[in-house]
Amino acid sequence: MGDSKVFKWFCHFDSRYNMLDNFVFGVATSAYQIEGGWDADGKVPSIWDEMSHTPGHVQNGHTGDIACDHYHRWKKDVHLMADLGIQAYRFSISWSRIMPEPPKEVNKKGIKFYQKLVNKLLDYDIEPFVTLYHWDLPKWLDDIGGWGNPDIIKHFKGFASVMFEALPDVEHWISFNEPAVFVNNSWGHSNYPEAVRNVLLAHGKTASHYKANYTGKIGISLNLMPFIPRDWENKKDLLAVENVDKRHNGIWLEPIFNGRFPDGINRLNNLKNKLFFTKEEKDIVKTPIDFLGINYYSCPTVKYNPYKPPVNAMFVNNDYLKDEMGVGIKPHGLYLICKQVIEKYGDISLYITENGCAYNDVLTHDNKVHDRRRISYMRDHLSYCNLTVEKGIPLKGYFHWSLMDNFEWSFGYTKQFGLIDIHYPTLKRTPKDSYYWYKKIIKDEEFRKKEMEEL
Secondary structure, three states: OHHHHHHHOOOOOOOOOOHHHHOEEEEEOOHHHHOOOOOHHHOOOEHHHHHHHOOOOOHHHOOOOOOOOHHHHHHHHHHHHHHHOOOEEEEEOOHHHHOOOOOOOOOHHHHHHHHHHHHHHHHOOOEEEEEEEOOOOEHHHHOOOHHHOOOHHHHHHHHHHHHHHHOOOOOEEEEEEOHHHHHHOOOOOOOHHHHHHHHHHHHHHHHHHHHHHOOOEEEEEEOOOOOEEOOOOOHHHHHHHHHHHHHHHHHHHHHHHHOOOOOOHHHHOOOOOOOOOOHHHHHHHOOOOOEEEEEOOOOOEEEEOOOOOOOOEEEEOOOOOEOOOOOEOOOHHHHHHHHHHHHHHOOOEEEEEEOOOOOOOOOOOOOOOOOHHHHHHHHHHHHHHHHHHHOOOOEEEEEEEOOEOOOOHHHOOOOOOOOEEEEOOOOEEEEOHHHHHHHHHHHOHHHHHHHHOOO
């Protein structure tokens, strides 16, 4: 079976070293999921404001209008981060908070919010990793075609340029978070091939502009997965894996690193040569990045199925534990995807920019949240981070998703990913047991070494 062969790769590792001593430990969030203040201080509507205000789009009619109210409670949240001891915090900018529809000018109050946040983080020696786009497209851009309109490339570059200038002390930028998700779900467009092209061109032009004018680092975060064949000896299963990998991973990685789409990508998407780049565009999209963010959640097993064209593949339901999102928990895949990227694209710095799990956490009578399953999840995945570093792969850091329970898109507030419990409607913050466990992992080398030896 596929996964049994995977585990054989690890069985000869007789020792484990504490390789995470020079490692960046962080947490991650996104603007729409935590900020609230949906119409505060000059912010204009985003597509997620519109979707959440439209009945039937979000479970229980939940909206991000208030969310965690981070827009007003950011100082408290930074204090919690400082107490946690993280070295880095990944968050995103709300494009709608910065750029109203032209010819209106940049919203200075929105700029000021992020300047204050960055300054406070730096006061606590917390390095900001700033994502420019985490799915909340301004509604006025959606009205002109969104990511399906080539004009969005100049709008995105303009927005990015404003933020680069406004936040000169930020040294790590991420252009896009998980383009596969918002493109595949048609969030902000109605033209799949044009959206893929425009996102990649916007990324390339923005990265090129940043590298020409600033000295920090810029990359992109992709939700990558290693796909495992059900049977390693079955050539058709191996072909199915290759097809699925091209359509999910390669469609983004190949342009970013090599300036081209994977062979056969149009056929695998039932498109007639719509995914392509001109010679000039190839040079743009492969603008060198300084690091690659990997959002890692699972590792699907794939088998050949001739009745599932055009990829001729289907996923196999393994008997792995799952979280409340139904995602299979397979921590070994974290190592596998890092290894796959380095073997295929060379020596690029990697960060796990998201990794986390949803559980139905309960605030007990003693005002605590005993989330043992999340601690187990984090221990296993951090152990594979440790292994990845030990094997010489340039994995530089880990950002747990998420700092706090938040608005989980179409699931509303029904899925809890946070290290911190948010009690609705009071919005009281209560650190969970996992928060204190992670704090000890970060600060106590001996404890960290002991926990990493659990693998």
